[in-house]
Amino acid sequence: MLIQNLFEPYEIEYMELNECPVGIHKNTYFELVYILKGSGVHHVGENQFNYSKGTLFLLLPQHAHSFDVRELTTFLFIRFNDTYLKAQQVKDVHSMMSNWIQKMEYILQCNYHLPGCILHNANDKPLIGGLMDALIGELVNQHEYYREVIQQLVNTVLTIVARNIWMINAGKATPRNDHAAAMIRYIHEQIYSPDQLKAEKIAAHFNISPGYIHEYFRKHLGESLQQYIAGYKMKLVENRLLYSKMRVSEIVQELGFTDESHLNRFFKKHTGLSPTAFRKTKRALPLSPTNADTNLTQ
Structure with a gap:
């Protein structure tokens, strides 16, 4: 099977196709595929998903996939790897970007999310559409500082994708319990600080008795x-x-x-x-x- 590689931290490609130039293949990087117009079928493993304008796919490394173009389709591909994500980290604790990498771990670790359009929050669909249009405008016009603008736009897209993955998986684990979902989010954010993941620390953060935290977690998450x-x-x-x-x-x-x-x-x-x-x-x-x-x- 064809394996495609990425030798730069990220790459953006914008193209109009009436057929997929490659058959089923795998990537060694992460890839976002946005449909600007057209329709067809996206094959991921044994699954098939119809696509149309506004569909956004997230492909993880080693996903075997291909596109069956039914109607002339305009694709926007955003390809990135771990090197790109690491380069975005800001060490200033006062910056909202200081824990950006931790938040992006939702993309890196949630490889059990279901294939298909990643946009499950209806309010994010027009937002992503506007960001993609802006990306294309920067690529085409290439005004001063266009590379910096593109990087900020890509980061915003990735953050919205991470939010949608979070919503999918938090809802799956805790369909009627926002408190438990917040507990999961806390664990994800503090995973780099083991001292903050002690039962007594988590219990204090959520105002729960240390003796009850284990029972509470198992009750709402199904595991210890x-x-x-x-x-x-x-x-x-x-x-x-x-x-x-x-x-x-x-x-x-x-x-x-x-x-x-x-x-x-x-x-x-x-x-x-x-x-x-x-x-x-x-x-x-x-x-x-x-x-x-x-x-x-x-």
């Missing part, structure tokens, strides 16, 4: 607090091993493990493999262009 935190952290570690060039020592530092031995024990308990063995056997990201099967060109 420790299971949820461990599962979420595992997903983050796997994503870094598969889709980034981060060293194990860097993952240890970022996610608050004591040392590499601690991470090895944690990871092996859940997968039966060490992080290094997991990366060698399941890596999806080529380390250099010489390992690439094919490169996507504009």
